Amino acid sequence: MRAITIIFITLCLISGQVLCFKVIGCSGGSVMFKCMYKSDEQHNSTPLNQRKSYDQFKGKYFCRNRNRDCKPGISTELQRRWVYNERFSLYDDENSRFFTVFIRNLSREDAGRYTCGNKQKCHDVELKVKNNSSSCGTSVIRSAYKGQTITFSCEYKHEFKTNTKVLYRVNGDPVLVLNSSQSSQSSEEKFILSDSQKDHFTVTIRNISAEERGVYLCGVERDGADKPPSETSNTHITFIKEIKLNVSSQITSVQVEAYISKSVFIKCKFPEEFKENKKFIQKDSSKEISVDEQNQWIPHDKVHMFDDTSAGVLKVFISDLTAADEATYRCGVNTADDHLFTEITLKISQGDHFRESSESVAVIGESVKLSCNSPEKQQLIKHICKENEKKICQSISSSEKQRFEFSDSTAGVYTASISNVSLRDAGVYWCGAETRHKNLTSVSLTNKHQLTLTMPPVIGREGDSVEIKCPYKEKLTEEVCLRSGKCLRKEVKYLCKGKCFTKDAQNIIRSDEDHDKNPKISVKDDTELSLFTVNMTELRAEDAGKYWCAMRDVFNLPLELMIIMKDAVIHEASVGGSASISCKHIRNQTQKFFCRGDQPNNCIRDGDRVSSNNRINGRFSLTEETSAGVFTVKISDLRAEDSGKYWCAEESSGSFIFTEVQLHLTRGFPVTAVVSVGLILLAVCLVLVLFKIKQSSKHDIISSDRRETGDHETAQEEIQVSDPESTNLYSTVQSPTNPSDGLLYAAVSFQKHEESRSDATVRFRKEETHCDYASVSHSITPKNY
Structure with missing residues (x-):
């Protein structure tokens, strides 16, 4: 030049x-x-x-x-x-x-x-x-791939319908000239120019190769006037349209199905030698959208692109899909002499059978399950991903996959479980089905989940102290640089009763305030561990409630402080009977609970219970006496396994107060056994009384008996007792015949005639001069039928 x-x-x-x-x-x-x-x-x-x-x-x-x-x-x-x-x-x-x-x-x-x-x-x-026409000086970009036939149109004013139409290709040296008078319709022609006489002519290029790429100009031949040129006129060409033609090599063609109002995630893979080359995405025949920055997400309307040079992959995320997004896309890479691309036919279907969105709450350190849908027509790879700050859903990295487990429940429904939930897991998740091809992977995202986190409940006893530990995200802290040049990470942390930075929130403490004003509360901020700790002493019932750990207005983490009252309730009952347990409540207009569990939070979450809303649950029932400030729980048909720890609870707006209840059960006896034991004790008393009487006069009686008979005699006494049914019970007491040996045998028998017979026998035996054996026997003989 x-x-x-x-x-x-x-x-x-x-x-x-x-x-x-x-x-x-x-x-x-x-x-x-x-x-x-x-x-x-x-x-x-x-x-x-x-x-x-x-x-x-x-x-x-x-x-x-x-x-x-x-x-x-x-x-x-x-x-x-x-x-x-x-x-x-x-x-x-x-x-x-x-x-x-x-x-x-x-x-x-x-x-x-x-x-x-x-x-x-x-x-x-x-x-x-x-500059008097809307078609004046238009410029478009068309793309084709090798071997394809492409047709484009060139508009012109109606007054030029008889003028010669011209197509110029500007591609270096020289310029190729083609006009309507020279064109033919033979099958061998590379370029075909057809003038339809309807204010436009068409140009067809067959079997495109790399040599056909470049800039084409559509025009009309004219002279200095607006009339067709003559043989003697000095003609020129006015070009009214410019077409830039890109020629690419197609890698493959894939159809991807997605759903209205949902999202789709696509990964296009290219040959290893081109992984550093610039990538692009193109919709239909519109202009190529180049990814100018590598290894970061680049937005373009609702399309986001990420050129991953390490993997040689172009990631494309399209959100909030509509019917207008159904089109043919080209996911490509620029090369020195050519373009390589994968053609993607995106089909948008109705997703009415997929839920719009759902919300879940997970406790830090525990697990959470998210329910997902997938198309039933084929078994597809299950997938879950999390939106980043730009609302782009990225794939789960391989280092985190062990925390996500998938299990099928019913046709078209599966569950994604996240274990050991931490702060980084809060956010929006999408799950869907993943389809893999040789050079392309697509994930049709169908279910949106909003996952919020909460801390495990903190449990304190009335009068004692408790520690509330608030973790925070390290990246939220900012460096504050002093005049000395030393920079410190400093950010005000809050503990509030109620959600911080809202109208009704009560600030409990800030990390930067004077803690001497409230000696019951102390605070420690460990920036190395990203942990803000608040110590509360002399707990009271009114301290129960929902608290929030916060930093600025971008981080709020809720937790529950549950208070256990100092006085516990101990209740004893017998197996087979019933128990009525009275529970005091401190506040009116609260929800009452009675449940079983080692810890109050487990009791509320998992334990069998009755409540103000569910007053009868099997053998358990609940009644309220509001004026007396108590509610009563009755447990009928007590069983041995009912013994254990229970909790009386009241709840108001997430604020729980508990009273511990210990239920002890003892084994009782049948009515017949109680009557029998009573009769035995009565008989023993009679024996002792008679023995006392006879002992006082035994010397005279024994002497008299020995003189008269010299033999052993049996002393008998008949005792008659009336029962409620006016039946007779008989008792016989036998004294020893040898007074020197002491009392070796005594028998007491009770006999109940007519309907039944009751016998009781008390025996005393002396072995080696010690009274160490006594037996009581009792029997009931039912009446004969």
């Missing part, structure tokens, strides 16, 4: 003949015209072997001519080669009597008078630039 200052205009004006003609262009379009620099006589009279040496030193030029001072434009002394100067181009053919001037991207400021020619001959050219 060479630009030469024009200094020979005066010679042209003196020795040459100046001819004027008009060129009409379109704002935003281009023009091309021919400028003659020698006459036909001069050209034809010059021998062929002398034309080159004669003309090659004759400089050609084109310049702006204002006030007869031709300002520098473009010139050349070269033949058969395009010379460029920004938007101006000039081409000289040594075998012609003219050279060609080409001006691109016209504007209204380009209008005016120009001069073109050489030292021997020059012309004044008047350039007019019009």
